[in-house]
Amino acid sequence: MMMEEPLGARMRIDGRPVDYFCGTSYFCLHGHKAVIDAACAATRQYGLGPGTLAGNAGLCRAEGGAMRVVWDR
Numbered sequence: 001m002m003m004e005e006p007l008g009a010r011m012r013i014d015g016r017p018v019d020y021f022c023g024t025s026y027f028c029l030h031g032h033k034a035v036i037d038a039a040c041a042a043t044r045q046y047g048l049g050p051g052t053l054a055g056n057a058g059l060c061r062a063e064g065g066a067m068r069v070v071w072d073r
Helices: 034-044 061-071
Strands: 010-013 014-021
Touching: none
Parallel strands: none
Antiparallel strands: 010 014
C-alpha cells in the first residue's frame, strides 16, 4: 500500500482516491502551517532526540526489568 500524498480526509492510495479514516491526526493538524512552524521552532530551540535514553532506563520497575533482560543477552 502506497500513500501518494500527505494525509487528509481524501487522498490517493495506490493510485485510487479514497476517504481516509485510519490516521491519528483527526483534525489534519500535521499539515497546518502554524503547527509545522511551531514544531520547527521547538526543534531548533530544544533539539531532537530519543524520548528514552539508556540512562533513563529503570525508572519504573517494568521497564527496568525488560531492559535487564535485553542487556543480559
